[in-house]
Structures are given as C-alpha cells and as structure tokens.
Amino acid sequence: MEDTIYTKGIYTATIGVRAIDGDQFQGLVSLTRDDGEDADATLYEVEAASGNEEEALEEARALAHRILGEIEL
Known part of the structure; x- marks a missing residue:
C-alpha cells in the first residue's frame, strides 16, 4: 500500500x-515539520x-x- 500524504x-x-x-x-498518522532543522x-x-x-485507513485519514x-x- 502506498503512503498517503497530506500537507x-x-x-x-x-497515514x-x-x-x-x-x-x-x-490507523496511524506520522506528523513531521519541515522547518530546515532535523526534527523527529x-x-x-x-x-x-x-x-x-480500509476502515483503519479511513480513521487515520x-x-x-x-x-x-x-x-x-
């Protein structure tokens, strides 16, 4: 399954x-911040x-x- 990305x-x-x-x-959501620094x-x-x-993916979305x-x- 390909990752779905929102910005x-x-x-x-x-997700x-x-x-x-x-x-x-x-469902999981990984949130990153791109501010030029190495952030986890x-x-x-x-x-x-x-x-x-599919249900879990909808919940993650x-x-x-x-x-x-x-x-x-």
Missing part, C-alpha cells in the same frame, strides 16, 4: 495502518481498533485532517 504549510502528515491483536487494525516525526494512533485495513486542521500557521 499544511510546513507540516506533513503521512498508514498496522495490524494489532488478532484480526484488528489500527510525531506518531499519532487512532484510539479504536478496526476490523479491516480523519485523524490526519483533524490534526492538520488544528495547526495554526
């Missing part, structure tokens, strides 16, 4: 999915587990939009 100003959110206990999946990514996890990868929406430039 706002100098911030980049990359993904990982398998967790049993047949459950969790901040990893956000969707709180609820999903029954399939919603979380990425929420995070980027809260950033003030």
Whole structure:
C-alpha cells in the first residue's frame, strides 16, 4: 500500500495502518515539520481498533485532517 500524504504549510502528515491483536487494525498518522532543522516525526494512533485495513485507513485519514486542521500557521 502506498503512503498517503497530506500537507499544511510546513507540516506533513503521512497515514498508514498496522495490524494489532488478532484480526484488528489500527490507523496511524506520522506528523513531521519541515522547518530546515532535523526534527523527529510525531506518531499519532487512532484510539479504536478496526476490523479491516480500509476502515483503519479511513480513521487515520480523519485523524490526519483533524490534526492538520488544528495547526495554526
């Protein structure tokens, strides 16, 4: 699966999915800031587990939009 990337100003959110206990999946958002310095990514996890990868990816997408929406430039 190819990474999906969203940007706002100098911030980049990359969404993904990982398998967790049993047949459950969790959405993830990695947020980086491109301000010319070496900055580590901040990893956000969707709180609820999903029954399939597509649901987890949709949850990660919603979380990425929420995070980027809260950033003030």
